[in-house]
Amino acid sequence: MHAPPPSSGLHHLELWTADLAVSEPAWHWLMTTLGWRAGRVEGWELGRIWRHADGSYLVLEQSEDVRGEHAERRAPGMNHLALRVRDRELLDRVRREAPGHGWQELFAEHYPHAGGGGHTAWYAEDPHGIEVELVAGP
Template sequence: MSRGLIHHNELYVSDLKSSLTFWGWFLEELGYESFQSWDSGHSWKMGGTYIVFVQAEERFMDISYHRCRVGLNHLAFHASSRQHVDDMTRQLEQKGLKILYTDKHPFAGGNDHYAVYFEDPDRIKVELVAP
């Protein structure tokens, strides 16, 4: 039954190419598959859920995003294990991506919350959480 589950998320991004590079490898590592592509966007799908990235229009580019403003704070994904979180953390570091809360990693969310937190090219926080 799909009632109540997220159908899709759509994120407008400042640089579609860098966002697709960032999100493509991450989502595919989690099991998402490329779903749709068009001049100003791309999506990945897993099961009945898909995530869409769209190039923001130039006329809206002067309004900067910050996750602490009203709106989206972060996206959190399930990892398969603590080892999965550790493996993805190494890949993030190898790619030179910014890991958040390094002084508390991997327990930045508390002693019972094993996760890695990082940022996408537009500084949207992403979280990968172990079961």
């Protein structure tokens, strides 16, 4: 008999957007650049999925239950999503290319150490204000 695996890691994260047609291209570019595989659910036109090799996945969905047009990271709820990147080279590439894909950099004057001297990261918002932090290194 096998013991169940320990509880750990992320199973999935679901993000709601006010307009999938606006936000999906930005997320698709980012997630596939980071090595996540894009997937679709047949018959679900208002949702997109990207899967990581570890089995976790991210969902982006437009729902009629969404309130407002813009995320507010300073309000109660999720402040931002932080993802690991392979290395500083990829982090720099994402930073260079991101504006052309709908991402607005945050804390640019402090890149790559806006999170502190020993923390190498890039911060940005998608077209609807959802913040992402990409962390290079351990």
